[in-house]
Amino acid sequence: MSEKEAVEEKPLTQKGLETRQKLLRAAEEVFGQKGYYEASIVNIAQEAKVGQGTFYNYFPSKKDIFDELIRLYNRELRLYIKEKMANIANYEDAQRIGFQAFFNWVKDRRNLYSIVQQAVVVDQELYRWYYDKLAAGFLKSLSAGINAGDFKNIDIETVAYCLMSIGHFLGMRWVFWEGKDVPEEAFDAAMTLIFNGLNNN
Amino acid sequence: MSEKEAVEEKPLTQKGLETRQKLLRAAEEVFGQKGYYEASIVNIAQEAKVGQGTFYNYFPSKKDIFDELIRLYNRELRLYIKEKMANIANYEDAQRIGFQAFFNWVKDRRNLYSIVQQAVVVDQELYRWYYDKLAAGFLKSLSAGINAGDFKNIDIETVAYCLMSIGHFLGMRWVFWEGKDVPEEAFDAAMTLIFNGLNNN
Numbered sequence: 038m039s040e041k042e043a044v045e046e047k048p049l050t051q052k053g054l055e056t057r058q059k060l061l062r063a064a065e066e067v068f069g070q071k072g073y074y075e076a077s078i079v080n081i082a083q084e085a086k087v088g089q090g091t092f093y094n095y096f097p098s099k100k101d102i103f104d105e106l107i108r109l110y111n112r113e114l115r116l117y118i119k120e121k122m123a124n125i126a127n128y129e130d131a132q133r134i135g136f137q138a139f140f141n142w143v144k145d146r147r148n149l150y151s152i153v154q155q156a157v158v159v160d161q162e163l164y165r166w167y168y169d170k171l172a173a174g175f176l177k178s179l180s181a182g183i184n185a186g187d188f189k190n191i192d193i194e195t196v197a198y199c200l201m202s203i204g205h206f207l208g209m210r211w212v213f214w215e216g217k218d219v220p221e222e223a224f225d226a227a228m229t230l231i232f233n234g235l236n237n238n
Numbered sequence: 239m240s241e242k243e244a245v246e247e248k249p250l251t252q253k254g255l256e257t258r259q260k261l262l263r264a265a266e267e268v269f270g271q272k273g274y275y276e277a278s279i280v281n282i283a284q285e286a287k288v289g290q291g292t293f294y295n296y297f298p299s300k301k302d303i304f305d306e307l308i309r310l311y312n313r314e315l316r317l318y319i320k321e322k323m324a325n326i327a328n329y330e331d332a333q334r335i336g337f338q339a340f341f342n343w344v345k346d347r348r349n350l351y352s353i354v355q356q357a358v359v360v361d362q363e364l365y366r367w368y369y370d371k372l373a374a375g376f377l378k379s380l381s382a383g384i385n386a387g388d389f390k391n392i393d394i395e396t397v398a399y400c401l402m403s404i405g406h407f408l409g410m411r412w413v414f415w416e417g418k419d420v421p422e423e424a425f426d427a428a429m430t431l432i433f434n435g436l437n438n439n
Contacts, residue, residue: 072359073359074275074359129437154358154359155358155359157355157356157358157359158273158274158275158355158356158358158359158360159359165415168407168411182436186438187437187438188436188437188438189430189434189435189436189437189438191426191427191430191431191436192423192424192426192427194424195408195423195424195427195428195431196427196431196436198404198407198408198411199404199407199408199427199428199431199432201407202403202404202406202407202408203399203400203403203404205403205407206369206399206400206402206403206406207396207399207400207403210369210399214366222393222396223393223395223396225392225393226392226393226396226397226400227396227400229390229392229435230392230396230397230400230432230435231400231431231435231436232435232436232437233390233435233437234390234430234431234432234433234434234435235330235383235389235390235392235397235432235433236330236388236389236390236433236434237387237388237389237390
């Protein structure tokens with residue numbers, strides 16, 4: 038505890054920030070490839086090409102660097118999607134772009150996607166935090182669409198959860214499991230379902 | 239391997255079937271409460287009130303009983319939903335009933351729901367099998383709705399994945415995390431999204 042506080046309170050130099058970043062990248066690789074339970078601090082330090090003692094200068098434990106990875110990349114993902122969706126005038130188009138951005142992100146950060154899924158076993162609270170936070174990221178763009186009269190005025194948190202869950206499973210099904218892009222036919226079917234519904238008329 | 243085959247080949251008496259069932263129920267409890275990595279065969283045997291040697295008469299390893307739980311309950315869940323959906327004449331109503339059945343099932347089999355999520359770390363292939371199989375369970379009722387002209391003729395596997403993912407996340411969000419039923423407002427919003435889409439008009 039006090040060790041953790043010490044770590045957090047110590048302001049990092051440029052070099053320190055770089056080392057911390059190197060450790061996080063290494064942890065992403067190691068947790069992604071070996072899984073949380075098989076991964077060790079020794080593995081992470083080796084992957085980052087630093088000594089084991091150096092690891093402890095930045096993170097008190099394996100669990101702490103795992104938590105930090107998830108928090109950090111939750112934020113990165115949300116910013117990445119937000120950026121892609123910015124300046125898209127049409128609300129439906131913006132959501133579509135958001136989905137594409139998410140699938141690209143899973144493709145680029147495959148290990149990280151696996152790490153988020155590991156959290157369901159490693160720390161259920163953290164896993165919940167991750168998805169609550171991600172769902173919250175939808176609220177602003179959905180509200181804007183509702184306020185403009187483009188989207189139906191239905192329970193917005195549920196809509197956010199539905200969109201997030203569709204993104205999650207299609208990303209898992211195609212990008213993570215098959216190592217492919219989401220096929221156009223599948224993407225179009227999902228978008229038709231989301232924006233126009235399954236019912237004919 | 240040969241031990242596993244021996245186990246599978248031995249026809250079980252009524253008492254044997256009961257013991258096997260007891261072990262599976264015990265494993266559901268133990269894996270659900272402790273998680274796969276913390277759970278031991280000793281825990282499972284104790285919970286089932288049988289000797290450790292008895293466990294090995296039925297399952298060669300902890301992983302085998304874990305796999306069997308997931309396969310068995312995948313089948314149970316699909317049959318349960320199918321039964322609830324039978325004899326519902328309207329295709330949309332049948333799907334709605336299917337969702338309610340799934341949420342009830344998560345409520346009744348909380349530990350099992352957790353076990354399926356554990357599979358993402360324990361055995362990714364098994365996790366994939368579980369969801370592929372569940373998605374396949376949607377195909378027949380969706381096809382029937384498409385053929386009747388009630389549902390849009392869009393990529394059916396993707397629709398199945400979308401519906402399954404919405405069920406999964408809402409079940410997780412409300413039933414598993416909060417220990418509540420899915421609120422009516424949330425259920426209605428999800429159904430509106432699925433059947434009528436997010437767009438106004």
